[in-house]
Amino acid sequence: MEKLKLSIYAGTLFFLALVFFTSVGQAANPATINVTVTIQNLSVTATGPIAFGTVTASSATVASDSSHVVNDGNVTETYSLNLTNPGGWTAVQAAPAAEQYCLSAMFNATLPDTADYAYTDHALSTTPTPCSGSKFAGDQTGLSVATSGIRYLWFKFEAPSSTVVTTEQTIVVTVTAAAG
Amino acid sequence: MRSFIISVIVVVALTMTPDKAIGGGLSTQLGEAVIENLQIGQSYNLKQLANLSLVVTNTSDFPVDLLMEPLLPAESELKMEASDIPDKSWISFSEDQFKLGPGEKASSDIIITIPRDESHLGKKYQVMIWSHTLGTGGGGMNLAYGLKSRIIFTIDTTMAGEDYKPPVSNASAGFTVSPKEIFLQGVETGKIYDVAEYTGQILEITNPGDCDRTFILESRTVENSLAMITEGFEDAPNASYLKFSENEFTIPSGEKKSVSVYLDFPSEEKFSGRNYVFVIYAHTADEGVTGGVYSRLYASIK
Numbered sequence: 001m002e003k004l005k006l007s008i009y010a011g012t013l014f015f016l017a018l019v020f021f022t023s024v025g026q027a028a029n030p031a032t033i034n035v036t037v038t039i040q041n042l043s044v045t046a047t048g049p050i051a052f053g054t055v056t057a058s059s060a061t062v063a064s065d066s067s068h069v070v071n072d073g074n075v076t077e078t079y080s081l082n083l084t085n086p087g088g089w090t091a092v093q094a095a096p097a098a099e100q101y102c103l104s105a106m107f108n109a110t111l112p113d114t115a116d117y118a119y120t121d122h123a124l125s126t127t128p129t130p131c132s133g134s135k136f137a138g139d140q141t142g143l144s145v146a147t148s149g150i151r152y153l154w155f156k157f158e159a160p161s162s163t164v165v166t167t168e169q170t171i172v173v174t175v176t177a178a179a180g
Numbered sequence: 181m182r183s184f185i186i187s188v189i190v191v192v193a194l195t196m197t198p199d200k201a202i203g204g205g206l207s208t209q210l211g212e213a214v215i216e217n218l219q220i221g222q223s224y225n226l227k228q229l230a231n232l233s234l235v236v237t238n239t240s241d242f243p244v245d246l247l248m249e250p251l252l253p254a255e256s257e258l259k260m261e262a263s264d265i266p267d268k269s270w271i272s273f274s275e276d277q278f279k280l281g282p283g284e285k286a287s288s289d290i291i292i293t294i295p296r297d298e299s300h301l302g303k304k305y306q307v308m309i310w311s312h313t314l315g316t317g318g319g320g321m322n323l324a325y326g327l328k329s330r331i332i333f334t335i336d337t338t339m340a341g342e343d344y345k346p347p348v349s350n351a352s353a354g355f356t357v358s359p360k361e362i363f364l365q366g367v368e369t370g371k372i373y374d375v376a377e378y379t380g381q382i383l384e385i386t387n388p389g390d391c392d393r394t395f396i397l398e399s400r401t402v403e404n405s406l407a408m409i410t411e412g413f414e415d416a417p418n419a420s421y422l423k424f425s426e427n428e429f430t431i432p433s434g435e436k437k438s439v440s441v442y443l444d445f446p447s448e449e450k451f452s453g454r455n456y457v458f459v460i461y462a463h464t465a466d467e468g469v470t471g472g473v474y475s476r477l478y479a480s481i482k
Contacts, residue, residue: 030340031217035230035353036463036472038406039211039330040360045239047203048323067323068203072239074360075211076410080254080328084315103321128310128326130254144411147361155321172315176326178257178308179211180408 043073044177050155058161062114066152069107069175071145077177079142079151080128081105084172088165093123095158102158103171107131107151108138117156128176144180204240205325206311212330213353214260214406219340221296227274227289229346230471231389232353234273234329235287236311238280244313244325246278246286251308251328259408262306262332270294271307271331286311292333302337306330332406353471355393356386357462362441362477369481370447376440383424383439383475385462387431393464394430397439399423400459407474413457421445422458422477428465443479451481 046069055061071077083103085091092100104122106112117123121134129135131142140151153175213232218224226232238244250271252264265271274289290309294300312326362381367373376382387393399422402408402415409415416422425440441460445451456479463472 030219030338030344031336032468032470033218033229033347034214034216034470034472035226035232036214036216036406036461036470036474037210037212037232037353038214038474040209040356040473041207042211042327042329043205043207043239044325044327045203045205046323046325048321050321050323052320063321070203070205072205073207073211080326084324128251128254128328130256132256157321170315171321172324173321174312174315174324174326176310176312176328178328179330180257180259 039075039179041074042077042177042179043071044077044079044175045070045072046153046175052157055157055159057159057163060114060156060158062112062154062156064111066154067175069142069151069153071147071149071177073177074147075179076144076146078130078144078180080130080176080178081124081136081142082126082128082174082176083124084174085126086169086171088163088167088169089160091125093119093125096160098162099160099165101160103173104156105136105173106138106154107136107140107142108154109140109152112138112154114156122156124173128174130178202241204242204244204313204323206236206313206327207239208234208236208311208327208329209356210234210329212332215292215331215333217336218292218294218333219336219344219346220294220298220300222344222346223291223293224346225289225291228348230349230353230469232471233287234290234309234311235285236327237285238282241282243279243281246280246311246313248273248276248288248309248311251310253306253308257308257330258306259330260304260332260406262304265305265307268307271309290331294335298339300335301339302335304332304334306332347468349469353473355388355462355471355473357460357473357475358384358386360475362475364443364477364479366482367443367445367479369445369451373443374440375443375477383441383460384436385431385439386436387433390433392430392432394428395462396428396465397424397426398461400461402457402459405459405461405474407459407476410457410476410478413455413478416456416458417451419458422460441477443477445479445481453481455480
């Protein structure tokens with residue numbers, strides 16, 4: 001009887017050990033690792049730079065040339081857009097004050113009017129922001145562009161209301177492609 | 181007088197009229213990768229794990245400075261019910277800054293380091309690897325180019341023992357399958373189509389590695405794969421409607437192999453007028469880590 005009690009006790013200990021082993025999630029044989037490249041050949045081309053010509057303080061200018069953005073990969077692509085501020089100015093997504101500017105971008109087949117741009121949908125920021133049915137959209141979008149698809153990207157520059165910057169400034173706009 | 185001075189200053193800042201527009205760009209063979217069953221408390225170099233590197237080509241006619249960095253995905257970029265990676269510092273690179281001449285390639289190892297925290301067990305995370313040029317000075321508005329490679333990884337539901345070491349494998353996810361997409365229009369049910377004959381596109385698998393490698397070719401539905409459905413198409417009703425002349429073969433180092441593909445929809449009215457996508461899954465065999473690549477076949481039924 002004592003032996004039976006002992007074996008039950010030992011069995012309980014073994015069971016508890018198993019429960020403990022499982023509860024900390026340790027496995028002797030971890031699952032096989034699978035690495036799958038589900039999409040290959042992502043590629044984008046865009047033309048630039050874009051000229052704005054002469055601008056004055058507090059003015060808004062739509063560049064008369066567009067950048068041609070081409071999906072030359074083998075999969076559908078969605079574009080993201082962002083900018084890099086020049087040293088002296090900061091991008092805003094509203095009417096710019098002193099030392100601020102607003103650069104907006106729109107996919108459109110033809111030259112848009114200045115009034116076609118809206119801050120919410122078209123103003124660029126430093127964060128790469130994916131295109132959608134409305135974001136950066138005109139009569140074209142940067143959403144789900146088919147292979148070999150061409151989009152025309154237009155820009156509007158709103159100058160600072162005032163500035164003390166006297167050196168040459170460069171704004172860099174990055175067109176980024178992702179699958180999907 | 182004051183407004184005149186302001187005008188002059190702004191004019192100085194933005195009147196640089198660039199030379200005529202030129203095209204520039206980037207390309208990569210790594211659009212999206214899914215890595216399954218990683219362990220917490222471990223660091224994985226994808227090059228060592230599956231011969232998978234991030235290689236980016238400067239397709240511009242001019243030199244560029246290139247930077248690679250991890251990015252949290254925007255909400256619209258999250259796929260496969262993955263969550264944002266908890267911390268971008270989980271991702272590092274063997275090299276992240278490059279100067280590339282026209283046509284030159286940048287190659288970097290991607291390293292995923294997962295903290296030893298059991299709250300991550302069974303989770304699925306996503307990070308975007310942003311490879312982008314830095315643009316140049318010179319005044320006005322310049323264009324830079326970028327690519328976001330989507331990396332999705334799952335963490336094993338159980339933790340390996342203390343003696344676990346990340347596998348180092350010769351398995352290659354660096355091989356290529358082409359074309360990436362095959363389209364068949366006007367497909368009639370009840371007929372067997374030789375895809376190469378019908379479309380002129382031949383399925384080829386290339387082994388760029390330095391040793392012979394055995395591959396397995398499978399047809400899969402989207403549901404039974406890691407792929408996502410393509411807009412305008414629905415999942416293949418049955419993966420077995422797509423067949424291959426060979427399902428397992430060995431390709432010598434540096435060589436390629438052509439495989440015949442056959443599409444065979446049974447004669448049923450329910451398929452009429454519908455658009456289907458099949459996933460073609462090529463993967464390595466008999467290796468500790470499975471390396472695989474997807475291609476897709478789209479069939480529009482008459």
